[in-house]
Amino acid sequence: MVLYSKNIILEHDTFDGFLKIQDGKIEGLYKDYEGPYEDFSDEIVFPGFIDIHVHGWATGSFWFQKTRESVKEMCRTLPFGGVTSFLATSGADTIGEIKKCIGAADDAWEELEEGEIEKRGEKGAELLGVHLEGPFINPQYRGMQKEECCIEPDLEVMKDLYGSFRHRQLCRHMTIAVERGHAREVLNFCREQGIQTAIGHSGATFQEIASIRDAGVGGVTHMFSGMRGFHHREPGVVGAALYFDDLMCEFAKQTGMTVSHEAFDIAYRLKGSERIILSTDCSGLARTQSQFDHYVRKIRFVKDGDLVRLDHYDGRQEWIDPGDYEAVKELEMSYGKSVKNMAEHTRVTWHDIMRMTSLNPARYIHVNDRKGSIKPGMDADLTIMDQELNLVSTFCRGWEIRDYCQ
Amino acid sequence: MVLYSKNIILEHDTFDGFLKIQDGKIEGLYKDYEGPYEDFSDEIVFPGFIDIHVHGWATGSFWFQKTRESVKEMCRTLPFGGVTSFLATSGADTIGEIKKCIGAADDAWEELEEGEIEKRGEKGAELLGVHLEGPFINPQYRGMQKEECCIEPDLEVMKDLYGSFRHRQLCRHMTIAVERGHAREVLNFCREQGIQTAIGHSGATFQEIASIRDAGVGGVTHMFSGMRGFHHREPGVVGAALYFDDLMCEFAKQTGMTVSHEAFDIAYRLKGSERIILSTDCSGLARTQSQFDHYVRKIRFVKDGDLVRLDHYDGRQEWIDPGDYEAVKELEMSYGKSVKNMAEHTRVTWHDIMRMTSLNPARYIHVNDRKGSIKPGMDADLTIMDQELNLVSTFCRGWEIRDYCQ
Numbered sequence: 001m002v003l004y005s006k007n008i009i010l011e012h013d014t015f016d017g018f019l020k021i022q023d024g025k026i027e028g029l030y031k032d033y034e035g036p037y038e039d040f041s042d043e044i045v046f047p048g049f050i051d052i053h054v055h056g057w058a059t060g061s062f063w064f065q066k067t068r069e070s071v072k073e074m075c076r077t078l079p080f081g082g083v084t085s086f087l088a089t090s091g092a093d094t095i096g097e098i099k100k101c102i103g104a105a106d107d108a109w110e111e112l113e114e115g116e117i118e119k120r121g122e123k124g125a126e127l128l129g130v131h132l133e134g135p136f137i138n139p140q141y142r143g144m145q146k147e148e149c150c151i152e153p154d155l156e157v158m159k160d161l162y163g164s165f166r167h168r169q170l171c172r173h174m175t176i177a178v179e180r181g182h183a184r185e186v187l188n189f190c191r192e193q194g195i196q197t198a199i200g201h202s203g204a205t206f207q208e209i210a211s212i213r214d215a216g217v218g219g220v221t222h223m224f225s226g227m228r229g230f231h232h233r234e235p236g237v238v239g240a241a242l243y244f245d246d247l248m249c250e251f252a253k254q255t256g257m258t259v260s261h262e263a264f265d266i267a268y269r270l271k272g273s274e275r276i277i278l279s280t281d282c283s284g285l286a287r288t289q290s291q292f293d294h295y296v297r298k299i300r301f302v303k304d305g306d307l308v309r310l311d312h313y314d315g316r317q318e319w320i321d322p323g324d325y326e327a328v329k330e331l332e333m334s335y336g337k338s339v340k341n342m343a344e345h346t347r348v349t350w351h352d353i354m355r356m357t358s359l360n361p362a363r364y365i366h367v368n369d370r371k372g373s374i375k376p377g378m379d380a381d382l383t384i385m386d387q388e389l390n391l392v393s394t395f396c397r398g399w400e401i402r403d404y405c406q
Numbered sequence: 407m408v409l410y411s412k413n414i415i416l417e418h419d420t421f422d423g424f425l426k427i428q429d430g431k432i433e434g435l436y437k438d439y440e441g442p443y444e445d446f447s448d449e450i451v452f453p454g455f456i457d458i459h460v461h462g463w464a465t466g467s468f469w470f471q472k473t474r475e476s477v478k479e480m481c482r483t484l485p486f487g488g489v490t491s492f493l494a495t496s497g498a499d500t501i502g503e504i505k506k507c508i509g510a511a512d513d514a515w516e517e518l519e520e521g522e523i524e525k526r527g528e529k530g531a532e533l534l535g536v537h538l539e540g541p542f543i544n545p546q547y548r549g550m551q552k553e554e555c556c557i558e559p560d561l562e563v564m565k566d567l568y569g570s571f572r573h574r575q576l577c578r579h580m581t582i583a584v585e586r587g588h589a590r591e592v593l594n595f596c597r598e599q600g601i602q603t604a605i606g607h608s609g610a611t612f613q614e615i616a617s618i619r620d621a622g623v624g625g626v627t628h629m630f631s632g633m634r635g636f637h638h639r640e641p642g643v644v645g646a647a648l649y650f651d652d653l654m655c656e657f658a659k660q661t662g663m664t665v666s667h668e669a670f671d672i673a674y675r676l677k678g679s680e681r682i683i684l685s686t687d688c689s690g691l692a693r694t695q696s697q698f699d700h701y702v703r704k705i706r707f708v709k710d711g712d713l714v715r716l717d718h719y720d721g722r723q724e725w726i727d728p729g730d731y732e733a734v735k736e737l738e739m740s741y742g743k744s745v746k747n748m749a750e751h752t753r754v755t756w757h758d759i760m761r762m763t764s765l766n767p768a769r770y771i772h773v774n775d776r777k778g779s780i781k782p783g784m785d786a787d788l789t790i791m792d793q794e795l796n797l798v799s800t801f802c803r804g805w806e807i808r809d810y811c812q
Binding site for chain 2: 235262263265
C-alpha cells in the first residue's frame, strides 16, 4: 500500500511525498506516484513509537499476569496509543516470578513471530524483548516495587535469569542500582551479552556513578523517580544523569504529576532530544492480581473477583471490568497522549519528538537496523498524528490499526 | 598611564593593543602607541571584578564590625583578590544593627568619595553601595544568619531602612524571601527606588515565584544555598532559577565545597555566562565580634581578646591576629581564586569570565554606565590575570595595586 503526506519525518529531513509499504517493510519514498493511496496530507508521519518501559497497558499486563495472553493483549492494544513496538517490562518479583515473565515473553514471541497471529489478522505492536526492571534494585528507592524482592546485584542470579530465556535475544534491557552488591560484574556480563543497562531505583552517589561508567551503563530509568535526587553538594543519580552528556534519560509518561513539566523542561534543555527517551512505564493497573497502591494517583487497585476495585484515598470506590478496553484505557495516560502533553509544555519540533520516541530507543536497545527511522528497508512501523499531536493511525509492520486511535 | 596586552577583553571582542588611562578613566584603546607603557603582553586584561555580595574580606568586616574603618579596610584589601568595586553586604541583624551598617557605609562613602583618601594614596576598591541581605528572609532557610533577626517583609520597615541612608543611591540591592509577609509591597517599593531585588534565604515554591515575578525580582542570591532545593514535583527556588531564563543566578565563591563543581556546571549549562554573577559572600571571619559557626567548614570562629580563636570541630585550636592580612587571607577563598577554581571545573572562555565577574553584576546593580566593560569613558577598573588565571594586578579607577596580588 501507499500513503501520502507532506510531513514524513525522516531522520534529518521532512519529506513531502509518497511512502510505499510492501511485505511489512518500507519499500521506498517517492516524490511522484500514480495510483491509489491513503491520504495523510496534513498529518505527521513519525516512525513508530517504541516503548522500552511498559509493564502493561489497559487490558493486558505482563507484570501482573505473566502470561502469553497478557503479552499478546499488549501487542493488540498498544497501537491504540501509538506504540508499534515495545519491551515487556518485569518488576522486582521473586526469581521464580520473574522467570514466569520470561517464559511468558518467550511463549508469546514464539507464537507471534511464527506468523500464526498474522493468519488470524491480529498483527499488532511488536514484542522486541524484555526489560528487566530489577530484581537488582535498591529497596530504599523502590517506588512501587516490592521491597522484599529488591536484591543485591549478583552475577550468578543474572546468569540464571539470562539462561532461563529460551530466546536470549529477548533479554534486551536491565535496570539496576549500580551502587549495590556486585553491580560491576552484572554490568560487565550485560555488556558482553549486548543487554543495555540503566541506573534506576538507585541511591547511588554522583561519585559512585562516575566510577562505574566504564562498565557501560547507558542511562537512567524513569528519570527523577526512584533515584537519589539532586542536591548541590551531592548531585546524586539525577545530577549524574544531567551532568554526563552520554547518559540517556528515559522519562516515564509526562502527565505532569510524577515529574512536573518544569522539571522535564529543565532536563530537556540540558540533555536535548538526542539524549531523552520517552516511555510510559504503564502497568495495566486493572490487571492487578491482588492489590496495587498507586500513591502518586492516590488510588489503591484491588482485584475483586472478575472486576478491579478502585479504592480512592478520599473514600470513593469504583468497580471496573479489567477486560473492557474502553473502561480501562483512561486509567493510565497512553504514549500518544503523553507525547502531546509533553509538547504542550516544552518547545519541541517534530524531529525532536521523532528522536525521543523512536530513533533514540531503537538505538538504545539495538534494534535500529530495522526500527527507529523511516527509510527504505526498515520495518513499516509508523505513528501518524495530526498537527495537534492527536493520534490518527498506527502502522505495525505495514498493518494499519486505526479503529481505536483518537 | 598606558598598558599593553594582546588580550584586552572587550564586551564583544578581544583587543590586541594599548589601553590609555587618564584621571581614573579609560581614555582610549589604540593599536599603535609611542612611549612608555606597562607590559602585560600575555596576560588577560579583564574589566575589574565587581563583588555584589561581600560582607567582609580578610581584615575588614562590614557585617561584623559595622564601622567606617571596616569598609575602608575592605576597599584597601579587596583589590588584593582582584575586586575593584563592591557592595558592602549586611546580614539579618536587628533593625538597629542594620542601621549601624548603613551608617558605616554612608560614613565611609563620604570620606572615600570626597577624595581625602586619594590624597593619602590609599585609593582602593570602590564602595558602590550596600546589599541588604535580610532582614526579610525566611528563618527556615537562614543558613548562617541569625534566626531571631529574620523578620517578615514589611513596607514600613523597608521605608525606615531606606530612609536611614544619608546617601540613598547607596541602597542598591536587597535579598528577600518572596514567599513571606508583604513581600510584594517591598518588591514594588524597591523597584520604584531602583533597588535590585533577589530571592534568597527563601522557601518559596516554584508557583510562588512564578506569581511574583511581575514585581520585578531579578535573580537569586547565592544560588543553591539557603533556598528550597530542586525536587521533580516541586522545583522550588532552585528550579525556578534554572527554569526562568531572565532570573540571574548569583553564585558565592566556587570552592566546590558549598556548591559542588558539578552543580555549578549544570546551572552554567542552563543559564550560560549571560545569566550568572560570581560573588564571594566572604565575611571577614576573623573579625567576628563574638562567635561565628561555619558549619560547612566545620570551624567555630571565636573572638578572644585581640585575637580570633578557631575552634575546629575536630578539637584543634588556633589563634590568629585579625589585623594581620597575611595571616587571615587564606581563611576564605578570594574572588580571584574562586574564578580560577571555577574555570578549572567548567569550560568557560575569557569572555564568559568577563560577563560573570563584571558585565553582568554592573548591569544588575545599574552601574554599567561606568563599570563592567572596557571602553573609552569607563572607569579604569581592571583585573589582570595570567593565562592560568592567577591574579597579576588590579587597577582601581586607574590606581594600580600590585603588591599583594598573587
